[in-house]
Amino acid sequence: MKEGARAANRNLRRLLELTREMLALADEGDRDRQDDSCAILYGILRDSGYRLRRLAEQERELHRQDGTWE
Secondary structure (H helix, E strand, C coil): CCHHHHHHHHHHHHHHHHHHHHHHHHHHHHHHCCCHHHHHHHHHHHHHHHHHHHHHHHHHHHHHHHCCCC
């Protein structure tokens, strides 16, 4: 496998891990929030995490179909 494909896969794995952290932080922040503006902030974080995760999972599937996912 080409080094470029390895690097792309590594970055996708990192992105998926970051989205897990984003979602966990959104849950924690929402639980500990003190006002509505914080609720909005953590809601945006949660929404962004889900959107990024979906896009990264789609990209991972394309890599699998291309045979470049390891």
